[in-house]
Amino acid sequence: MGELIVVRHGQTEWSLSGRHAGRTDVPLTAAGEAAAAALAPKLARRSLVAVFSSPLGRALRTAELAGLTGVEPDPDLVEWDYGGYEGLTAAQIERTRPGWDLWRDGVVPGDAAHPGEHLDQVAARTDAALARIRPLLADGDVAVVAHGHLARILTVRWLGLAPSAARLLGHPHPGTLGFLTTENGHPVVSAWNVP
Template identity: 70%
Template sequence: MGELVLIRHGETAWSRTGQHAGRTDLPLTEAGEDAARALAPRLAAREFVAVYSSPLTRAARTAELAGLSGAEPDTDLIEWDYGRYEGLTAEQIQELKPGWELWRDGVDAGEDLGHVTVRVDAFLGRVRPLLDKGDVAVVAHGHLSRILTARWLGLHASAARQFGHPHPGTINMLGYEHKLPVVLGWNVP
């Protein structure tokens, strides 16, 4: 069985400051571009049967710089729509809604966790059969990657809170052990 190699896009100005960047199409910072380029040697050692990317610039550019040319854009990989929380830090949201917790409370005027789960499940349904042929690379976003990982493991999407936030420009590997889905690596630079 192949591995699902899940790559978080490189740093943006908002990922540096901790702002929620859902649908805002942000470019990579210089450090983000450097981190994406640094992934290329590690990824070049693998042969991918398919490569997918969120269509947002930060993910598509990361794929390109990491040597994953020809990544197929997939709208199911777009980050969570944070609605009114777009561009805000967790601390700023706490000021608006004391005690707020993303995985429990969701967002105002954005996408609910159930909708993100439907998108992720649809993507996994299309990708799992490809893993019989080899590795698949995915370039996506932080919260979406955590939800994808929870669903990969057969957990409720809210279990994503139990995975550390993938750092920008890192690799996370999902695969199988004794035919069971497992996490093989997390936040690998």
């Protein structure tokens, strides 16, 4: 069985400043582009049978710079819709909602472009993506280019855990890789935050 390689898109101005970038399509910084390109040698050594990406530009550009070809945009891999918290940092949110925790408290509705999603809705999207990906792993590795919170939720769903267990994973750094596989028939994380 192949490995599921989870690629977090490269750095953006918003990821650098800690702003929540869900559906807002923020471009990569120069450092983000360099980090994405640095992934190419590692990914070139893999036998990829499929590549899926969030349809947002920062993920598609990361895939391109990382040398991935045949990329299929998948709307189920777009980042969590942060609703009214789109563009805000955790510190800004906590000023109006002391003690706020994304995994426990979720988001508030936003405008028409950012209505917001419940954690279970994001998990349902990752479950749908995983249902399409798992059969492909019989033939080799599959790469997914996505976002920080989405990658964490996808990973815990791979492990068969509740979506809120994503709080237990460190946030993947921009332009890094995670590797999901099985060991003795059980899903495992074989590596996380690999530059």
